Amino acid sequence: MTLARRTLLLSTSLLAAPSLVRAQAAPIKLGTLTPLTGAGGPYGPVMAACVRGVVDQVNAAGGVLGKQIELISEDDQTNPEAGVRAARKLIDVDRVSAIMGTWASSVTTAVAPLAWENKVFLATVSGADSITLLPHNGWLVRTQPNTTLQGKKFGEFAVAQGAKRIFVMMPQTPFTQSQFAAMKAAAEAGGGAAELLIYDATKPSLRTEVDQAMRFRPDVIVAGGYTPDTSVLLRDLYRASFSGKVLAFAYAVNQAMLGAIPKEVVEGVMTLAPSPAAGSGGYAKVQALAGTQAPDPYTCQIYDHVNLVLMAMAKGGATTGQAVHDNIRKVSQGSGESVDTALDGLRAIAAGREVNYEGASGPCDFNEIGDVLDVKFRYEQVKAGALTLIRIA
Amino acid sequence: MISYLVFLAVIGGIYALLAQSVTLAWGMAGLVNLGLAGFFGIGAYASAMLVTWGGVPVPVGLVAAVIAGAVAGLVVTGATLRLRDDYLAIVTLGFAEAVRIIASNEIWLTGGTDGISGIPGGFPRDWGLGFHAAWMGTISVLVFCVWFGLRRLSASPWGRALRAIREDQTVAAVAGKPVARMKAEAFAIAAGIAALAGALYGHYGSYIAPELFAPLVTIYVFLAVTTGGNGRPSGAVLGGYLLIAFLEATRFAAGAIPGVTALQAAALREASVGVALILLLHWRPQGILPERNQKAPLV
Structure with missing residues (x-):
């Protein structure tokens, strides 16, 4: 004691x-x-x-x-x-x-x-x-930026690339549904169609998911995961000889990923991210x-x-x-x-x-519930193994 | 500081309940339940859905959670009756993952990966420290009740037969023990205890989401039970509280090492869990409070 x-x-x-x-x-x-x-x-x-x-x-x-x-x-x-x-x-x-x-x-x-x-x-x-x-x-x-805004930007960007059929592949997260709904609305407003496939982000291969995507005959595939699962997805899309465009989040397709997977797998992938004007x-x-x-x-x-x-x-x-x-x-x-x-x-x-x-x-202006207002987005594309800027808007 | 310690006592109590669930299934009946996180999740969701969306009182939610957990436990044992050892472990691990994935994807039922927020806490949250103290009291009483119940069960003829099944189920069957029924009973009670822990966690913390029920929880609890002694309810309770004390102490210990970055401290904390387990199994494989042999009664 x-x-x-x-x-x-x-x-x-x-x-x-x-x-x-x-x-x-x-x-x-x-x-x-x-x-x-x-x-x-x-x-x-x-x-x-x-x-x-x-x-x-x-x-x-x-x-x-x-x-x-x-x-x-x-x-x-x-x-x-x-x-x-x-x-x-x-x-x-x-x-x-x-x-x-x-x-x-x-x-x-x-x-x-x-x-x-x-x-x-x-x-x-x-x-x-x-x-x-x-x-x-x-x-x-x-x-x-909240995910509805991100989804809208994704959809509009895909339509601007001439996409009519957009296939969205994402793991289940709290933002998957709202983001897809906004993408779909933007795609349909541009005269296109969109479909969502939810995959398990821990799977070592996404071949069956890619086969399912191919059946939709997409001209754009949106890869909406994080770095580890997006690496798997891009490899399987390459193996399936997908010839359309691939859009992904910039936080997934980043420098670390470019260094880790073969160049040809990730070549041509376009990325989108909320961004400040570079050079700020x-x-x-x-x-x-x-x-x-x-x-x-x-x-x-x-x-x-x-x-x-x-x-x-x-x-x-x-x-x-x-x-x-x-x-x-x-x-x-x-x-x-x-x-x-x-x-x-x-x-x-x-x-x-x-x-x-x-x-x-970004400008960091907030509305009354704490959401950020007025975000610029940065669009990039992988060219010859490096991310190159397309535009900021 | 006081509210932090009270909070840890609550979380420690929840882990102590989970550890007792493992003691009953694994320590006493020899059934390796790697699906613990799944039953934890079923209880949390059952109670949170009923109370938050159905408007029933919290105690009713807790009872419903125990029933839901026990029924799920019966279903799993029913499906795995002839499996032992590794096979049961694999199936239960798969079961827990299935629970987590269903909770993520059946959005109409569970709210999906957004989870359920604003779960009623039973006591008014604006009591501040009083709220946490009330929960500490409630959970401590429940830990005691489960501990007392398990001790009685363990000492009873039922508990003796269960240990006989653990040692050799053929011999137990030859001796006339209903092996399948007893395994199912033990597993269902254990699942009910895990579900109770989940329901309490949801009400106390006010928020649940599928990510809470990742295999990490199961691993932590097996660590706790191994530490405390897997064949004894007292060992499980001790292990549950020690686990939380250890996890939180490493936070301060890693922070106190000079020149260590936040990332290195986090990695050291994870490594220390593994090192502690290896040292423990080396020096005290039977746990801190090992199982005691019961003497045969004098006739």
Whole structure:
């Protein structure tokens, strides 16, 4: 019994010690909750590192409101149960003001109630339409355009390629149905037809699915998966000698995939992604932070999350989640001075000027339920083994 | 910090229930149920659908979940009666995947991959810490009840016969034990306990989705049961709580190593689970609380 009591005393004093030490400085606590392992594993680590880079820069320039920023990066394991445990730790133990970067829609939906119940601001890259329809009362924004808009753009692009018969192949995700409905509407408006096939993303071969696609006699196939299953699908389409056009998401057909599968398999594939105008200041800063010429859209988006959160805190004069909730739209949109990094934005806010953040993922203007407005899309095609820009619109 | 610990006690309790399900099926009856996540999911969906969409009270949802789980358990044993060992494991693993894929694709029934959000919590959520404490109390009581029930079952003639079947079902059959019926009963009760855990998880967390019921849950629970001792309900309960304590402790331990990036910390955490299992099986293969032999009664 004595031993247990002593252990308890020791452990509680250990737990209390860091908070006493930190009490003088009282840093701003921010959390990232990205998938470092699991299906989102290719994206999350780069995202977390990008936020770390921004935080280091802002800390070196003196922090926000005279306080340093402490960043805590947790792993959601691309699983809602593990994600909730990690979010609980960020909220209850680290007492973060904002959580950034939740990736899988199911993780975001599971974590969102914890955020709004505890007045922690949540910024996400998940695309499912249902997320911004949750009763979040302004505690959530997302930089990913909702999937209906993405589907519409996909459909219109396919029609613009002269497609009459569009076959859509996707794994079952929270955005599959809404995205396909929007594609189908766009295709039919252009006088075409569209059909959907849902496949199991874990299968090592999609030959039977490709055969089924061929029976539809499509002139365009939309490959709507992530990198691993899209690689399998493209190989099987190549083996089946499909001669039509293939459209895919840019986050699936990325540099990593181009390096990993034979050139002829992926040649001619067209990609689409929500995009800033290439050459925007924010995009260039993400290129530098991520150390790549082609940062993925999620990294661009989480760069915007951390910049917006920090500027909203400065604008509100407080470092709480409530301050972010109340002020994020005052720095993300409006007629203020255009900035693409928190470093410039914080200086402008300190000087009493209004700012309007133009980010790496787009203009970052939000409507009342937290959906992003006015997104540009970037269309590219694989030519001679490299992604080449077709247009941005 | 307090609310985090209370939250962990709730999650630990849910894993303790799942672990007891495995103890009954695997530890006592020798039936390897790799479909645990499937029964967990069936319970979660049964209760969430009835309470959220049907408007019935939470306790009714919980009872319905147990029944749904037990019926599913009977169906699976009915289909696999002649299978043992590896074959049963493979079929149950397939069953769990089928549950997950049906939940993803039958959108009219389950809401698809969007899952079901806003599941009523039984207690008012605006109690804050009180809400979590009430759930901790509820789940702790249920863990105790299941533990007590399993101990009684284990000590009863039924439990003895079950262990005899585990050791050698031919001998048990020769001794006149109804092997098939007893296996089905044990499996159905175990499935019901797993379903109860799923229903509780849904109501406490307010959100379920097919991705929750991935094989990862099953693997974690087998790890918990192996740690605690697979033949004893006390071992399962201990293993369930230890599992969550271990998973969360690695979060802090990995974060405390200087110079480790978030990605490396995440990888270290996953690796530590494997290392812990290897060390455990090396030094204490029978688990922390091994099964005790019952002495023959003095006549």
